[in-house]
Amino acid sequence: MPKVASDFAGLFPTMDLSRRGFVVTTLAAGFALTVQPVAASTITTDTVNLIAGEVKIPTKDGTIPGYRAQPVGSGPYPTILVVEEIFGVHEHIKDMCRRFAKLGYLAVAPELYSRLGNVVAMTDIKEVMATVNKAPDATCFADLDATVAWAAKNRGDVKRLGITGWCRGGRMVWMYASHNHNLKAAVAWYGPLVGTPTPQMPTNPVDIVGQVKIPVLGLYGGLDQSILAEHVALMRQKLAETGNTKSQIVVYPDAQHGFNADYRPSYNEADAKDAMERCVAWFRANGVG
Numbered sequence: 001m002p003k004v005a006s007d008f009a010g011l012f013p014t015m016d017l018s019r020r021g022f023v024v025t026t027l028a029a030g031f032a033l034t035v036q037p038v039a040a041s042t043i044t045t046d047t048v049n050l051i052a053g054e055v056k057i058p059t060k061d062g063t064i065p066g067y068r069a070q071p072v073g074s075g076p077y078p079t080i081l082v083v084e085e086i087f088g089v090h091e092h093i094k095d096m097c098r099r100f101a102k103l104g105y106l107a108v109a110p111e112l113y114s115r116l117g118n119v120v121a122m123t124d125i126k127e128v129m130a131t132v133n134k135a136p137d138a139t140c141f142a143d144l145d146a147t148v149a150w151a152a153k154n155r156g157d158v159k160r161l162g163i164t165g166w167c168r169g170g171r172m173v174w175m176y177a178s179h180n181h182n183l184k185a186a187v188a189w190y191g192p193l194v195g196t197p198t199p200q201m202p203t204n205p206v207d208i209v210g211q212v213k214i215p216v217l218g219l220y221g222g223l224d225q226s227i228l229a230e231h232v233a234l235m236r237q238k239l240a241e242t243g244n245t246k247s248q249i250v251v252y253p254d255a256q257h258g259f260n261a262d263y264r265p266s267y268n269e270a271d272a273k274d275a276m277e278r279c280v281a282w283f284r285a286n287g288v289g
Contacts, residue, residue: 034125051072066089078160081144087119115135163186189219
């Protein structure tokens with residue numbers, strides 16, 4: 001398998017972050033510094049008729065911060081786990097939570113990199129990559145499990161549970177779908193499908209397809225320079241071989257990686273709008289809504 005830019009593990013040299021003793025206890029404000037300046041196309045969703053803001057999510061080793069948005073009311077509401085890009089739970093991810101909340105969901109985004117450092121405040125993309133590459137899949141699974149437990153106690157209906165994420169978060173969507181069989185549906189936005197195994201990420205989506213029992217919608221860009229057409233073709237082949245006929249992959253021919261990121265130049269308004277409509281329809285058609 002050729003090495004590609006989406007093969008994040010090993011792309012940059014690892015860094016020893018343990019010497020910092022750094023644990024993020026609160027979410028950073030604004031957009032990630034590595035993606036400045038923010039584009040004029042950035043969408044801002046208000047909090048009218050919403051309960052929205054930072055929450056603390058209990059985990060097996062303490063607490064991690066997260067962002068929650070849900071309608072005002074008693075609920076319970078269908079629940080969507082929102083998984084960040086490599087840039088952390090910054091303003092775009094928070095806004096995505098608010099967009100889902102406006103549609104009647106409890107949407108919650110845990111900060112999965114909080115034990116490693118504040119990726120939102122980092123200015124060097126190499127430092128960001130080295131940091132997120134230290135996050136073990138097993139720890140992310142446990143934190144997402146903890147987030148589900150938190151949602152169940154905070155007006156979330158976890159019998160109507162879905163997950164969505166972008167970029168590295170899109171990869172985690174595929175991976176977590178193999179772990180939590182209580183999910184009803186998943187939507188992965190341009191999540192890497194192949195990669196070189198590491199101790200932190202010993203397998204990748206193409207390796208665990210047979211363990212995915214729920215319908216997953218994959219949304220990919222035809223102009224993506226890191227997730228190549230051959231990777232998408234391989235994933236489709238694996239889905240067919242394992243009998244997962246419920247899942248589907250959609251490729252937007254004119255879209256780049258990050259086509260939903262309205263705060264970056266990669267944003268493709270038409271494809272992002274269509275993809276969001278497909279995402280919500282997918283959840284509702286598969287018991288999340």
